[in-house]
Amino acid sequence: MPFERILAAIDGSDSSDRAFTKALELARLANAELTALAIEGPLPAYAATIGEVDEVKREKDVFFGALAARARQLAEAAGVTVEVDVRAGHPAEVISQVAAEGRFDLVVLGHRGHFLRDHLLGSTADRVSEHAHCPVMIVR
Numbered sequence: 001m002p003f004e005r006i007l008a009a010i011d012g013s014d015s016s017d018r019a020f021t022k023a024l025e026l027a028r029l030a031n032a033e034l035t036a037l038a039i040e041g042p043l044p045a046y047a048a049t050i051g052e053v054d055e056v057k058r059e060k061d062v063f064f065g066a067l068a069a070r071a072r073q074l075a076e077a078a079g080v081t082v083e084v085d086v087r088a089g090h091p092a093e094v095i096s097q098v099a100a101e102g103r104f105d106l107v108v109l110g111h112r113g114h115f116l117r118d119h120l121l122g123s124t125a126d127r128v129s130e131h132a133h134c135p136v137m138i139v140r
Contacts, residue, residue, distance in 0.1 A: 004033065006026060007099050008034065009039070013112065017110075019110040020074065024082075032106075035082065036082050037084075037095060038064055042088065099134055
């Protein structure tokens with residue numbers, strides 16, 4: 001059975017870009033729905049000022065806006081329609097949760113991303129592959 005709903009995790013890293021390119025290719029070949037999912041971390045818990053929190057929020061908005069725009073641009077160039085979803089939380093947990101809730105039948109993600117904690121606690125890709133309800137393609 002071909003894939004009908006593909007979830008691609010994106011974070012702007014080289015590994016994520018390679019995975020998104022593969023997800024675009026698969027979506028085009030299978031005529032599948034494609035969703036690009038970006039995960040944003042929490043705002044600073046101990047900011048010195050409200051202005052500092054506002055500045056971090058502005059930076060995140062700019063980063064994730066550019067990430068979404070790039071995903072849409074690459075999808076359009078590949079002839080694929082993409083929905084972009086930005087959520088907050090722990091990457092592995094959110095990716096697995098969204099995959100289950102959205103009834104995706106494939107998750108595509110890069111081997112390594114921007115998440116420093118991956119090196120300390122195990123990679124997001126490893127955790128998603130352990131917990132996702134569907135097949136997971138890890139692109140190197």
